[in-house]
Amino acid sequence: MYETTPLPPTDKQLTYARAIARKLDVAIPRGSLETRQALSSWIDRHKTRPSVTGTAATSRQVAFAEKLSRLKRRAIPDECFRDAVMMSRWIDANK
Template identity: 55%
Template sequence: MSFEPQIPGLFAPGQGARPAINTLAATEKQLQYAQAIAQRTGTALPQGLSGDRAALSAWIDAHKTKAPGGRFANYPSSKQVAFAERIARIKRRDIPRECFRDKDMMSKWIDGNKPR
């Protein structure tokens, strides 16, 4: 058995009711990044996004430049390789050769060998 209010409009927004969802305000860095994207692409930053971190993040994801594709797009980054090499030295293990050609494989190797 569930409880349903019998008074129509009791929880309506027009009556002063507010949603129970608390949205976090966007961070200063997030706002600066969004403004830089808007300036670079020539699009306007929608009003009211500074009050909602998730909405601003979705706008940023939709408007930021995509990573370049190409021959080396799937290779691990230099920071990822350096981190894996540091783990390999600590654990005294070798990194498999195929990990240097696939960033997802390198990520799995790092996750499986991270010092706890």
């Protein structure tokens, strides 16, 4: 059959991986820097998931979360108020 050599990472991959590593204060393993596929896997494991909406929690979310917070006697993390997706996840976890 055909035998192909693995492709090296692209410049864009390297730049993006280095930015992630810098943000998370982690090192990129040498093995992950050898092939395009290995670096892509490392990036997928370490990139932060972008917010779907990118907006703050809605007033209805906040009201419902505060009601749950009182009933369950659990604090709502501050970052949930800044991100609607995170607030939704907190609500789902505390229903």
